[in-house]
Amino acid sequence: MARTSRDIRSANRLGVIQQVISAGTTSRQRIAAATGLSLGTVATLVGELTALGLLTEAGREDSGGGRPRGLVTPNPRGGLLIGVDVAETYVHVDLFDATLTRLTGTEEALRPNERRPEQVVAHIVSGVRTVMAGAGGRILGAGVSVPGQVDREGGVSVFAPNWDWHDVPLRDLLARSLALPLHLDNPLRAAVVAELWSGAARxxxxxxxxxxxxxxxxxxxxxxxxxxxxxxxxxxxxxxxxxxxxxxxxxxxxxxxxxxxxxxxxxxxxxxxxxxxxxxxxxxxxxxxxxxxxxxxxxxxxxxxxxxxxxxxxxxxxxxxxxxxxxxxxxxxxxxxxxxxxxxxxxxxxxxxxxxxxxxxxxxxxxxSTVPGNPVSLGAATLALEGFLTGGR
Amino acid sequence: MARTSRDIRSANRLGVIQQVISAGTTSRQRIAAATGLSLGTVATLVGELTALGLLTEAGREDSGGGRPRGLVTPNPRGGLLIGVDVAETYVHVDLFDATLTRLTGTEEALRPNERRPEQVVAHIVSGVRTVMAGAGGRILGAGVSVPGQVDREGGVSVFAPNWDWHDVPLRDLLARSLALPLHLDNPLRAAVVAELWSGAARxxxxxxxxxxxxxxxxxxxxxxxxxxxxxxxxxxxxxxxxxxxxxxxxxxxxxxxxxxxxxxxxxxxxxxxxxxxxxxxxxxxxxxxxxxxxxxxxxxxxxxxxxxxxxxxxxxxxxxxxxxxxxxxxxxxxxxxxxxxxxxxxxxxxxxxxxxxxxxxxxxxxxxSTVPGNPVSLGAATLALEGFLTGGR
Missing domain, CATH: 3.30.420.40 (ATPase, nucleotide binding domain)
Structure with missing residues (x-):
């Protein structure tokens, strides 16, 4: 029940960037109307997100007689995000810019006998390295979706019925090879976030x-x-x-x-x-x-x-x-x-x-679904952006 | 998605009184810890609720070396609440004080042939008059739970399968006889609110x-x-x-x-x-x-x-x-x-x-369930208290 002031501040920050990414280019006034936040709060949060490099000013628009309104737009050069969809038969990895636009991707097949954690981890690592090859800029984080039940704080695959995994410390296994903020979750979570930010549920x-x-x-x-x-x-x-x-x-x-x-x-x-x-x-x-x-x-x-x-x-x-x-x-x-x-x-x-x-x-x-491409990798990358902004890992 | 500042303020006010009613007597510090609100916000909201007559100061407690902390307690003389549980076979009406303590109640049987809205309304009105007879103090509101699907803003029973009611304007029918703020909802809503405020879900x-x-x-x-x-x-x-x-x-x-x-x-x-x-x-x-x-x-x-x-x-x-x-x-x-x-x-x-x-x-x-007495009438009265505090009718 307890929602701390910090939780609310994080949620509001996410609400603002979600609005801007959904809208493309928009004004503080329209963000305030869509989120229910005061114009002052929106201005503060837009300032913070601009300082983080995730938003940029985008000129002014006529406001129908009043003062022209400043516009903001998501900044594609704000950083890179990786989304990984680990499915039963493949590992799909996409690279996105900070506006959640897909830059490149790769997919590796999982053979039926590749069910051990270290085999799956090797495919994730190889896919991530492939999409990062030649990519410039800071990596804000990588979201990894695995089937089944996930302990996201601990970074553990609690139960993956398809491979009969129990309590596999996936984030720790990945961290041996990938020096990135890693966010683990499952495809249900990833898909709904993709629809909320970029699809039919906006x-x-x-x-x-x-x-x-x-x-x-x-x-x-x-x-x-x-x-x-x-x-x-x-x-x-x-x-x-x-x-x-x-x-x-x-x-x-x-x-x-x-x-x-x-x-x-x-x-x-x-x-x-x-x-x-x-x-x-x-x-x-x-x-x-x-x-x-x-x-x-x-x-x-x-x-x-x-x-x-x-x-x-x-x-x-x-x-x-x-x-x-x-x-x-x-x-x-x-x-x-x-x-x-x-x-x-x-x-x-x-x-x-x-x-x-x-x-x-x-x-x-x-x-x-109206999400273009793979909704799970997009959603996983979106969860990584959320993690970056809320300070979770 | 839009939660306005006013929504948040109303929700916080409810959170505070819910804490105090659940706890009986408590300190602003404990309310802050339980709700996640800042101590300053809690102090402001406690002040508002005290001005409304719903809370009173209740002395001080030792804080283990620091300054003694002021305690607050719900005020039984803050007003009266009515909770009505309209079920398939009876109309049950309870009167509560502002701390949600039951003062008195009555129940009238609904005979199988009593299924027309005006018949049910007559039992509600008669039950409410019975519990109000001799009761002193202002009435903060009455919550009425009816089976089926309810449009609470409109005060309409959209569909009650047991009586085959469709779009019955129950609040308007009740308002002809009862000059009270009336809040319509259904037993599912009432029962969960009763558990959250007064039962196993605290x-x-x-x-x-x-x-x-x-x-x-x-x-x-x-x-x-x-x-x-x-x-x-x-x-x-x-x-x-x-x-x-x-x-x-x-x-x-x-x-x-x-x-x-x-x-x-x-x-x-x-x-x-x-x-x-x-x-x-x-x-x-x-x-x-x-x-x-x-x-x-x-x-x-x-x-x-x-x-x-x-x-x-x-x-x-x-x-x-x-x-x-x-x-x-x-x-x-x-x-x-x-x-x-x-x-x-x-x-x-x-x-x-x-x-x-x-x-x-x-x-x-x-x-x-651990709610004493009738959880639906208690929940309906709780919804009336919520309505009083959030300015809904």
Whole structure:
């Protein structure tokens, strides 16, 4: 409950730079209107951010008869940020400038047998070195997203179900090779921050960003701010029950949302409907989802059936989320949502309309992610910028 | 997203009086430590609350060598608050002093055919007049909790499923007879506020208060503050899916949590297990739950079976909530939780341990409500105090 004056000051500083980065170029007056802060506070915080090199003055605009207003813009030369998306099958690393514009990136495949922490760490280190080669300027920090549950203060991967990691001190392992401020978090957190700063959730208050990949979860924001829960594990919506005593989930429970709408769950639905379908590429989620997407575009009836079934599971689960948290926006993100796209979105919207309660339904817009490129690496870099500004490591 | 300086000032004022009411008698220094506010801000807010008659000075305490510290205490003569719990079968009205201590109360039964708004309004008015008879002092406000979805700004019951009310202008109807500041909300909101100010959630941040009655829902608090969602309908956890295509729920969907753990759902479980059981009082939820509670105490095997089944449904659904929002505290509240008590709590805890993910499980304490008396009427009165202090109506 205790929010110290320092917490509030940090939050306000972040609010200001988030506004400027979202808007591109803006005035102190518009920042004050958007954040609810007084003009005096905004002026002070803009001064601090300018002194840090993150903002610059950008001329004046006519204010309709009054004094011309000074404009500020984010400073691309304010420093560099690194965002790392460690997924089940790859390590993706992007380099951004201080305006969160992507400069370059690289991706290294993780083979199925590369599951030990030191193997994954080696790929992260190699990816970071690749994007930093030839880059000039100070590095403000690197954000690293790893699947599963993360202790961000300690920099520890508490539990990564895909690799069966328990309490892996990832930040310490990385720090042996990388002399950078390192910020560890998970893809749910990264994706929601990316939408808040750079995507569909700009200016929104109560938001759920659903990550549909091999794993499934929902990043949550309340009052425009990332919600972490009491130990940074909020959002494990993939492990809420949709079908009591249903399909076995890799978490050990039965009937979880993830067991139906994660990539392996979608493959199971396809296998149940058409065990010999040519759409099915056993052991290859990417190829199967690609085949399903191509099948949908070509009017394949099996692909349409799988999409409808998946949309039904996902739609009921999204309606549950709408009834429980009454969000104004639900964003479908990550690679499965990207592959199935509008056909899946259409099914989900139809099912949600039948299942959600009328009042929360009216408020809840459901959209596909609008973040360009990889939302998780962008979000991880954004978390690194937040860490730089709030003095966390 | 925009939190104006006025919002923050109102929130801080509430934070201070909440601390004093929770603590009884305390010092400005302890309030500052608990709220994270500066001592200067606390002193200013205590001054304002004293001028409003809500706090009084209460002598000094030794500060261990330093200057003695001035103590403040809530002022019972600061005014009166009314809390109204409109439930499916009764209208319960309590009168409180400004310290939220209950002075008197009354309850009027609602007969099954009394479902029209003017009938319910007549009971509220009559109950309020009963508790106010002979009461001296200014009335700070009345909080009225009605089931279903509420538009609090407009004072409208948007949807009350039990009576099939749609857009009933309840505050306007009440204002014809009651010249009081009236604050409308629903039992989920009232129950969580009661726990935050006067119950198990004092000093806690991320909390779910589960209302188990005829209807079922979860009042949510994040960061120590009530979470309403984008249109004040957050918490409709009773209408999230536990069993896809399961029991028909009165909301029109199938397999909702409420259809299994609300009082009618528990009666259904009993009917399924033992259709001719003497525990079953058809059409009488209160009598059936009373018989089940007595049966549990007496070791009746059917009662134990119903409790175990209910605990399984409820435990899985509570585990879902824990995985999704990572709360530090889950409180079981309302009359069904009160009746089944510890035997239900024990089943729930055992099932949650099996179903929740390890990390959020570690954080989440599950307890029965500790609010004395009726938590909903107390919470409604607390919301009226909040409304008085923040200038809302």
């Amino acid at each position: 200016g929104r208050d109560d938001v759920a960003v659903i990550n549909l990949g091999t794993g499934v979860g929902a990043g949550l924001a309340f009052g425009g701010a990332l919600y972490r829960g009491s130990s940074n594990t909020a959002g494990e919506w993939g492990h809420t029950t949709l079908v009591l005593d249903g399909r076995l989930c890799r978490c050990g429970s039965r009937g979880c949302v993830e067991a139906y709408v994660g990539a392996p769950g979608i493959m199971q639905t396809l296998r149940d409907l058409a065990p010999t379908s040519a759409l099915l590429h056993p052991e290859d989620q990417t190829a199967t989802l690609g085949a399903l997407a191509a099948g949908l575009a070509a009017g394949d009836p099996i692909a349409a059936k799988v999409n409808a079934e998946t949309g039904r599971y996902l739609g009921v689960a999204v309606a549950d989320l709408i009834n429980l948290i009454n969000p104004e926006l639900v964003v479908l993100s990550s690679w499965v949502a990207d592959r199935l796209g509008v056909p899946l979105l259409d099914e989900v919207r139809a099912v949600v309309t039948q299942h959600a309660l009328r009042r929360p339904l009216t408020d809840a817009e459901i959209v596909l | 000093g806690r941040d991320d909390v779910a208060v589960i209302n188990l009655g005829t209807g079922v829902g979860a009042g949510l608090a994040f960061g120590g503050a009530l979470y309403r969602g984008s249109s004040n309908t957050a918490g409709e956890w009773g209408h999230t899916t536990l069993v896809l295509d399961g029991r028909l729920c009165r909301c029109g969907s199938r397999g909702c949590v409420e259809a299994y753990v609300g009082a009618p759902g528990i009666m259904q479980t009993l009917r399924d297990l033992a259709p001719t059981s003497a525990l079953l009082h058809p059409e009488d939820q209160t009598a059936t739950l009373g018989a089940l509670a007595a049966g549990l105490a007496a070791g009746d095997p059917i009662a134990a079976k119903v409790n175990a089944e209910t605990g399984r449904y409820l435990g899985v659904a509570v585990a879902d909530l824990i995985n999704l929002i990572n709360p530090e505290l889950v409180v079981l509240s309302s009359w069904v939780a009160d009746r089944l008590g510890v035997p239900l709590l024990d089943e729930v805890r055992a099932v949650v341990t099996q179903h929740a993910l390890r990390r959020p499980l570690t954080d989440a304490e599950i307890v029965l």
